Structures are given as structure tokens and as C-alpha cells.
Amino acid sequence: MGKSVEIICIGNELLIGKILNTNAQWLARRITALGLGVKRITVVSDDTSEISSITGEALQRTPDFIITTGGLGPTFDDKTLQGIAEALNIPLQVHEEALKMIEKKYQRYVDDGVVRERIELTRPRIKMGTLPKGAIVLPNPVGTAPGVILKQNNTTLVILPGVPPEMKGIFDKSVMPILKEVSRGVTFYETSMSITGIMESDIASIIDKAMRDNPQVYIKSHPHGSEGVPHLELHFSTTAQNSNIAKKNVSRALLQTTELIQAKGGKTKSIKPDSKA
Amino acid sequence: MGKSVEIICIGNELLIGKILNTNAQWLARRITALGLGVKRITVVSDDTSEISSITGEALQRTPDFIITTGGLGPTFDDKTLQGIAEALNIPLQVHEEALKMIEKKYQRYVDDGVVRERIELTRPRIKMGTLPKGAIVLPNPVGTAPGVILKQNNTTLVILPGVPPEMKGIFDKSVMPILKEVSRGVTFYETSMSITGIMESDIASIIDKAMRDNPQVYIKSHPHGSEGVPHLELHFSTTAQNSNIAKKNVSRALLQTTELIQAKGGKTKSIKPDSKA
Numbered sequence A, B: 001m002g003k004s005v006e007i008i009c010i011g012n013e014l015l016i017g018k019i020l021n022t023n024a025q026w027l028a029r030r031i032t033a034l035g036l037g038v039k040r041i042t043v044v045s046d047d048t049s050e051i052s053s054i055t056g057e058a059l060q061r062t063p064d065f066i067i068t069t070g071g072l073g074p075t076f077d078d079k080t081l082q083g084i085a086e087a088l089n090i091p092l093q094v095h096e097e098a099l100k101m102i103e104k105k106y107q108r109y110v111d112d113g114v115v116r117e118r119i120e121l122t123r124p125r126i127k128m129g130t131l132p133k134g135a136i137v138l139p140n141p142v143g144t145a146p147g148v149i150l151k152q153n154n155t156t157l158v159i160l161p162g163v164p165p166e167m168k169g170i171f172d173k174s175v176m177p178i179l180k181e182v183s184r185g186v187t188f189y190e191t192s193m194s195i196t197g198i199m200e201s202d203i204a205s206i207i208d209k210a211m212r213d214n215p216q217v218y219i220k221s222h223p224h225g226s227e228g229v230p231h232l233e234l235h236f237s238t239t240a241q242n243s244n245i246a247k248k249n250v251s252r253a254l255l256q257t258t259e260l261i262q263a264k265g266g267k268t269k270s271i272k273p274d275s276k277a
Helices: A022-033 A049-058 A078-088 A094-113 A121-128 A162-183 A200-212 A243-263 B022-033 B048-060 B080-088 B098-111 B123-125 B165-182 B199-213 B243-263
Strands: A006-011 A037-044 A065-067 A092-094 A129-133 A136-138 A149-151 A157-159 A186-195 A220-223 A231-240 A269-270 B004-010 B037-045 B065-068 B092-094 B130-132 B136-139 B147-152 B154-160 B188-196 B220-222 B231-240 B267-269
Touching: A006 A049, A006 B092, A022 A037, A022 A065, A022 A162, A022 B154, A037 A049, A037 A121, A049 A065, A065 A162, A078 A092, A078 A129, A078 A149, A078 A157, A078 A186, A094 A121, A094 A136, A121 B165, A121 B199, A129 A149, A136 A162, A149 A162, A157 A162, A162 A231, A186 A243, A186 B220, A186 B267, A200 A220, A200 A231, A200 A243, A200 B123, A220 B130, A231 A243, A231 B199, A243 B048, B004 B022, B004 B048, B022 B037, B022 B165, B048 B080, B065 B165, B080 B092, B080 B130, B080 B147, B098 B123, B098 B136, B130 B147, B136 B165, B147 B165, B188 B243, B199 B220, B199 B231, B231 B243, B243 B267
Parallel strands: A006 A037, A006 A065, A065 A157, B004 B037, B004 B065, B065 B154
Antiparallel strands: A037 B037, A092 A129, A136 A149, A149 A157, A186 A231, A186 A269, A220 A231, B092 B130, B136 B147, B147 B154, B188 B231, B188 B267, B220 B231
16 A cells, blocks of 8 residues: 655665764654555665665565665765666766755855855765756755655665755755645554563463454564563554554554553553554 | 674564564674674564565575574474574474573572472473584573574574564674684774865865775765754774774874864764774
8 A cells, every 4th residue: 555665875884883873764764654564674874886786676666666775975975876776777967956955055255254164066066966867956955965756667766865854954945845745644553562560471362363353453562671571562553544543553553552451461561552653 | 804794683572663682682792892794784573474584585695693682482483493494404302402501591480489389491491402403503592492503605604683682692602702712803994084164065075085085984974963964974984804904094194184174174073983883
């Protein structure tokens, strides 16, 4: 039912574990809340052929959207547009609108008086406005490099910077409205309950039964204690045509599961009775 | 030079953004510090065919190691071993040693008096000891499900649970010694400096020059401020045959970059003069 999304995060700093991939979680949460489904998240290095490969692989799986983060800045290792252009076999060219956006940013920095020298459109700055042919630019409300949209057959590529406030700024301003439009009211709904006094291995058959009886609801157990001192979180989630149906489906599964667990001597407690992603 | 690793994280909770992928960062940091290189990190859902697909894809890229996290527990949605067995075309069978480990865990839980009923080896519990044929088991010092090692041509698959303390416990006890052995003293070294008073777009040419002159060192700029109020982190890293060479290479690149930045009016400050991952 829901539209599908692949997330691709580009950056050596993620592969050496220098930073946590908070961008992927933020995007996954937002996209899920908007009623779309994230099918895969991939992290690759700042390498043109790696970026080109993963773009080609993801396109073959024909998701509705591919959202990338990272590699749009002015330095030599910002290679995302080059890699994507290669994968799509499209030339890169200076995009007049993008270049104007960038020029304006630097003009503002001069006017603010923070930077004293005259700012010229040097090669690294022009690079941020050199986009695959046919690109649509998304203004960057926070930083300099604009976001980019490209269409390839039935997949829309959304190319965002890696600096979190810039990525979030462009997403909320320009990408969220597009995803909202295509998801047509489809809603994700989730809730969790905390369970004590029963082991995860004893709950397996209960989840099996509840999921058979509630096929629209996904139930997943997350052990927080250990099997010896059992403390579990059971997470219920669904995606439905609207929020009423979603809530009704989750509530029914929750009620049934609660009864089955209590019958086995477990104790249940609602964690987030009404949370939405 | 360094051995290559792919990380595969399995779990719907990562794709809906319910949790941050701290496992991937922890592993990436550990693996990098041990002198190996993480080439790709992929997150897929708790779905047998997804797990089988990504395993097959990763094997085709012939990394030295594939390390997976998640999906080893007792519930129905723990499908990692099934997916990997499918990809490798190997049958699943009860592994006597693994089953004994699991039985012992439950016996201990009973002896500790925390759980009062007699613990039987129910189907969900036997499931944790049902492994692809030819598997080597890695004891789980924290939880119940053991880790698994499988060899396929020149790739070693290391299959770890998703619960962080269990994953870390098995890694440090059983996986680290193997990686240390194969990396034969190869060392990763990194250091960072903080730069103010110069824009990222103005530093691009300096990084270009320093990387041309120091081909073993990777230099990456991370903008922390904005282009208007520039505040950058420059991260220097290298992997070398031993730590002396690694430090020497990074120091030389650091010195040259510092001089070039100061000549352009930028201010530099060492952030972590001697940090190791």
C-alpha cells in the first residue's frame, strides 16, 4: 500500500564510526510517519564509483523514492552529484538557478560583514551549482549547497546535504510536502508496552498468534533485560489508509496480546499509549 | 592493504527510525581501529528474502568479512540464520554445541531462582540453536543466542545478535582476536583540528594540495558553523603497516595543512592531538 523509499548515506566518517548516523534515523522516522516505508538504508564512502554503484543498484529495485544525504559541499570529496550523474548517464552542467542561490548566499555573508573579503564564485563554489542535467533545485534555508531532485523512470531521487540542520531544513521545507502528497493520507501508527515476568522465548507463541489474528499489525519484541531477568518491550505498528483504521487495528492486537500475556503470568504496562512517530 | 568488511544490520526498528543504529557505529569504530576497512553498511528488514538478497549481494563484492547484527533471538521475526542459509544454499540443522550452550543458560536462570518454573527446550529455544550446516558457534557471555561464524569461499561471515551488550560481548571475546590476527599490526590513526576564520569553499584547494602531497592520508572537512560564520573540523586519517608510520604520515600532512591555512589567515587548533579510534 505505502510508497517505498531507499535511504543512501554518503560519507567516510560514517564508515569509520567517527559519527553516529543520526540523519538516517531522523529521515526514517519522518518518512515512516508520513505513511511511506523505508525498505533499505545503505552507507557508502565518498567515492564516485561507490556512489554510482549504489545508485544503480537502488534504481534496479525500483523504489518510489531514493533519498541521499551527504557529499554536496564544495570540497573535492563531495562527489555525490558526480556519482549519481554517472549512474544515470547524464552530464553535469552549471545550473543557473542553483548558481544564483549560491551567489546570493555569499553576497549575504559579505553584507552581514562577517566575511571581509569580496567573495568570488571560485571553482569550489561553482561546483555546488553544477548539477546533473534536468535537475530541480531545492533551496537550502540553512547553508549553501542546494538540494536536488531528479526523476528516473518511476523513481524520484532526492539529494540532500549531510550537515544535519541543512538536511532537515531542506527536507521539511521542500521534500515533506511531496511525500505527503503521494502518501494520500496513509498513516503509520505505533505503540509499545512493557512486559515483565515472562521470557522472550515464552512470548514467541503469543506474538505468533496475535500476528496471525491481526495480519495488518507488526509486533516486535525488544529484550531490555536478559532471558534470566526478563524485561521486554513489545512494539506494535501498522500503516493504514487513515489514522482511525490504524489505531483500531493496533488497539485490537494490543488487547489480545495483553490478555494472552496476563494468562501466562506476565505483567504488562503501556509505555506510549498514544504515540505517533 | 587493509582487509575489507561489510556490516549488515537487520531489524525493522532501524528502518522505521525507532532506534539509532549505535551497533553500526560501534562496530565500524572497532573494526577501523583494528586496521580493517568498512566498505559498506546496509540496513534491511526482518524479512527472509531481504536478508538472503543482501547476503548474496555482499558476497559478490567479496569482502574479507561480512558482519551481521540482529535477528538471532527466539521469536518468529528473528530470521537472520534462515536468510543466510538460503543465500548460501546450506540447510539449517540443530547444532549440538549451540543447543548445549542454550540449555546451560536456561539451567542457570533456574538455579539463580529468578525464574521458578522448569525451563524446557521449547521450539523457540531450540530455534536459537538451529544453525546453517558447518557453523562455528561463538559463546554469548551476556545473553542466550550464540553468535555464528560461517566461511564461504574467501569471505568469513560473522553473525551477531542485535541487543547491544550481547553483540559487544561476543565481538570483544571472540571476533576481535580473529580480526587482530588477520590485520597483522596494520594500524589506523586519526587526528582532528578545528579551523576558524576561513570558509570551507576556500579550504578546498588547500585540502587538494595536502592530499596530493600526502597520498596515504585522507583529509576531510566537516563544517560545524555555516559558510558565513565559518567553523570547520579537518579530520586526518590513515591506515599504515604500523603505528609509527601512521603517526608520521598524519603529522606531516597536518603540519603542511596548518601552514597553508595560516597563510590564508585562518586559525587552527588541535582538537584531539593523539586520539586513536
